[in-house]
Amino acid sequence: xxxxxxxxxxxxxxxxxxYTNDLACYVQHGGYEVMKRAYAxxxxxxxxxxxxxxxxxxxxxxxxxGVKWSLLDRKSGKPIYLVVNADxxxxxxxKDRYIMHQDPHQLIEGIMITCFANSVKQAYxxxxxxxxxxxxxxxxAIAEARAANFVGPNVLGSGYGCEIxxxxxxxxxxxxxxxxxxxxxxxxxxxxxxxxxxxxxxLGLYQCxxxxxxxxxxxxxxxxxxxxxxxxxxxxxxxxxxxxxxxVSGHVQKPGYYEFEVGKITMGQLLNEVCGGPLPGxxxxxxxxxxxxxxxxxxxxxxxxxxxxxAEMVDYDWAVExxxxxxDSLGMIGTMGGSGGVIVMDDTxxxxxxxxxxxxxxxxxxxxxxxxxREGSLWMKKISARMVHGDARPEDGQLLKSVADQIxxxxxxxxxxxxxxxxxxxxxxxxxxxxGYAEAKKxxxxxxxxxx
Numbered sequence: 001x002x003x004x005x006x007x008x009x010x011x012x013x014x015x016x017x018x019y020t021n022d023l024a025c026y027v028q029h030g031g032y033e034v035m036k037r038a039y040a041x042x043x044x045x046x047x048x049x050x051x052x053x054x055x056x057x058x059x060x061x062x063x064x065x066g067v068k069w070s071l072l073d074r075k076s077g078k079p080i081y082l083v084v085n086a087d088x089x090x091x092x093x094x095k096d097r098y099i100m101h102q103d104p105h106q107l108i109e110g111i112m113i114t115c116f117a118n119s120v121k122q123a124y125x126x127x128x129x130x131x132x133x134x135x136x137x138x139x140x141a142i143a144e145a146r147a148a149n150f151v152g153p154n155v156l157g158s159g160y161g162c163e164i165x166x167x168x169x170x171x172x173x174x175x176x177x178x179x180x181x182x183x184x185x186x187x188x189x190x191x192x193x194x195x196x197x198x199x200x201x202x203l204g205l206y207q208c209x210x211x212x213x214x215x216x217x218x219x220x221x222x223x224x225x226x227x228x229x230x231x232x233x234x235x236x237x238x239x240x241x242x243x244x245x246x247x248v249s250g251h252v253q254k255p256g257y258y259e260f261e262v263g264k265i266t267m268g269q270l271l272n273e274v275c276g277g278p279l280p281g282x283x284x285x286x287x288x289x290x291x292x293x294x295x296x297x298x299x300x301x302x303x304x305x306x307x308x309x310x311a312e313m314v315d316y317d318w319a320v321e322x323x324x325x326x327x328d329s330l331g332m333i334g335t336m337g338g339s340g341g342v343i344v345m346d347d348t349x350x351x352x353x354x355x356x357x358x359x360x361x362x363x364x365x366x367x368x369x370x371x372x373x374r375e376g377s378l379w380m381k382k383i384s385a386r387m388v389h390g391d392a393r394p395e396d397g398q399l400l401k402s403v404a405d406q407i408x409x410x411x412x413x414x415x416x417x418x419x420x421x422x423x424x425x426x427x428x429x430x431x432x433x434x435x436g437y438a439e440a441k442k443x444x445x446x447x448x449x450x451x452x
Contacts, residue, residue, distance in 0.1 A: 003269035004260060007235065009243050010219045011259045014102050021137060023144035026105040032150050034226040038113045039158050046117035050221060052229030054241040059085055059214030060176070060291065060339045061414075062327040065221070069118055069211060071201035078208040082115050082123040083200075085181060085214050089128060089173040090291035091361065092341025095245040095257055096215035100127070100134040104141035108164065110218035112151065113225050115162045118211060123164045126181050129171030138166050173365035177413045178212040180367065191369040192413035216245060237263035238310075240326035244337070248275050250344035251282065263329065267297075268321025271344060282346040286429070287320065289330050290338020292358055293418035295425035297323075303333040335425070351430040352392075352437045355400075355422060356384035362419035370411040377419045379403050387437055397434025401427045 013019045013029060023031070038046060051066030072080060084107070088096040099107055111123050127135050142164050145151040153161040172190055174180045179193035182205050197203060204210025213221075220242055224232045233241045240262040249255045253276030260270075267287065271277065278284050284299045297320050306313045307329070316332075323329055327337045345354065363381035368374040380403050387396050400423050408420035427434055 001269075003273040004264050006259050007243050007261045007264075008259045009223050009235075010099065010106070010216060010245060011257065014098055014257075019102070021102055021104055021141065023105060023141070023148060026103070027148075031105050032109055032148075034222055035109050035113055035116075035150065036156060038225045039116055039156060039160065043117045043119065046113065046225060049224055049229040050117070053220075053224045053232040054229075054239065055217065055220050055224060055232065056240070056327060057214055058216035058220070058244065058340065060090065062337060065213065065217055068201065068213075071199070072118060072211065073202045073209045074119070076202075076209060079122070080118055080120050081205045081208055081210045082111065082118070082120045083178075083182065083185065083205060083210055083212045084111060084123065084125040084218060085176065085178065085212055086125050086127040086131075086134075087169060087176045087181060088131075088215070088339075089171075089176040089365075090293065090339040090341055091358075092247060092249055092288065092291045092343040093339040094247050094249075095340060097131060097134060098257060099215055099219060100131070101137055104137050105145065106219050106222065107138075107215055108141055108145050108151065110220070110222040111164060112155065112162060114211070114213065114218055114221050116155075116160060120211070121162055123162060124185060124205070125164065125166045126175065126185055127166060127168055128175075129169045132168070135166055135168050142166065172367070173361075174367040174413075174415060177415065180413065181212065182210065189367070191367055192415070194412055236261045237324070237326055239328055244325070244340055246270065246325065246340050246342055248342045248344065250342075251279055251284075251346035251348070252344050253277060253279060260325070263324045263326030265325050266321060267323045267325060268319075270325060270342070272321070275344075278346050282348060284344065285347045285349060286345045286351070288335075288341070288343040288345075289323075289325070290336045291341035292343065292361070293421055294330075294338045295335040295421045296429060297333070297335060298429040301429070305332060307332060350437075350440075351426055351433045352384070353388050355426045356381075356388045358422045359384045359419075362415075362422075366415065366419065370416065372407045372410040373416045373419065376403050376407040376416075380419070380423055387434075392438035392441065394435045394438070396437075397427045397431050400434070 047069050055065040056062045115123050169175050175184050175190050177192050180190040184190040200210040200212050236242050243259050244262045245259045247257050287297050288294050299320050303318045307316050330337045359381045363377040366373050366377045383400055404420035404423040407416045
C-alpha cells in the first residue's frame with residue numbers, strides 16, 4: 001500500500017512561497033478569525049470541544065489535553081496560569097522551532113484561545129536557551145498582536161484580558177519536564193517537583209493552578225476551536241486523533257519534517273517512500289521513533305500480540321516497517337512516539353559508539369537531584385567512554401544494563417527513564433555488538449559516524 005499524502009494542519013503554511021511570519025501575512029491568510037469566533041462562545045464549551053477531540057499532548061508524554069485542563073483547581077481562588085513548553089530539548093526533535101520561526105502567530109492564537117477557555121490572565125512561553133532567534137521572533141509577534149488588540153488588557157473589546165511573556169531558559173534538557181520548567185521559570189534551580197502533591201493543575205507556577213502545554217499541542221487547539229472536537233476526532237485513528245509532525249533525521253535520503261494523520265502511516269512508508277529510503281549502497285539497521293530517550297527498534301525484529309480495533313481484540317504480527325506511527329502502537333512494541341523525533345541509523349553505525357554518544361548527553365543533562373540518576377548516568381557515560389576509547393570487555397554490555405536497571409523507576413521525574421531506556425534497549429537489541437566490540441575494534445571494523 002502506498003504512503004498516504006501529508007495532511008498539513010499545523011504546517012499548512014510552513015515553507016509556503018511568500019508566506020512570512022509577520023501579522024499582516026497571518027491576518028491575510030485568515031489569522032485570528034478563529035479566535036474572534038471562539039471569544040463569542042462560553043469558555044466551558046471550548047474546554048468540552050478539546051475533550052471531545054481526543055487531542056493528546058505532542059510534547060512527549062501523550063497525555064490527553066482536555067483531561068489536563070479539566071484537572072485544574074478552578075475553585076481555589078488563585079490565578080490560573082498557562083505555561084507554554086517551547087523548550088524542545090529532546091535530541092532529534094525540531095518541529096516546534098519551525099512553528100515559532102515561520103508561523104509564530106498561529107501559536108499566539110492557540111495560546112489566547114486556551115487562555116480564554118481556562119480563565120488565564122497571564123501566559124508564559126518558556127523557550128529553549130539555544131533558540132535566541134526564535135525568542136526574538138516571538139517577542140516581535142506578541143508586540144504586533146498587542147498593538148492590534150489580539151493580546152492585552154481588553155482583547156477585541158471583549159472585556160477579557162491576557163498578557164503573554166517570553167522567558168528564555170538556559171539550555172537545560174531537564175526543563176522539558178513540566179515541573180522542572182516551572183521551577184526554572186520561578187528563578188530557581190530546575191529540580192523537578194515530587195508529584196503528589198505538586199501536580200501543576202493544582203500547585204504549579206507560584207503554587208497556583210497551571211496548564212503546561214507544548215507548542216504543537218496549542219496550535220491544534222486553534223484548529224479544534226475552528227472545526228469542533230468531533231470533526232477533529234475523525235482525523236487520525238481512535239485514541240490517536242489529529243495529525244502528528246514527524247521530524248526525521250539520520251541516514252535517509254530526504255530527512256525533514258512531515259505532518260500526517262496519526263496512525264495512518266507506517267514506519268516503512270515513512271522511511272522508504274516519504275524519506276526516499278536508505279542512502280545509496282546502505283541498509284537500515286535501527287530507528288529511534290520518538291527522540292533519543294525512546295527505546296530503539298532493530299530492523300529485522302518482529303512483534304506479535306493482540307491489539308484493540310474498534311470493540312474487538314485482533315492479532316498483530318509486525319516487522320518494524322509495519323508499525324503504525326501512533327502513540328498506542330509504538331507503546332505496544334515497547335517503545336514510544338515521544339516527541340516525534342525519528343532518528344534513523346544504517347549499517348555503517350556501530351551501536352556501542354552510538355550509545356556512548358547518547359550516554360554522554362544524558363550524563364551532562366542530569367539535574368543531579370536524584371542519586372540513581374546523578375550517579376548512574378555518569379557511570380554509564382564512563383563505562384561506554386572506556387569501551388570506545390580504551391579497554392572494552394565482553395561483560396560491559398551487561399554491566400551497562402545493570403546500572404540502567406537501577407535508575408529507571410527510582411527517580412522523581414522521568415529523566416531516569418530517559419537516560420536508562422537507551423542503554424536497556426541497545427544492549428537488549430544489539431548485545432552481540434557489545435560482547436564483541438573489543439575484538440571488532442581491533443579488527444578495524446567501521447566505526448560510528450559520531451563519537452564521544
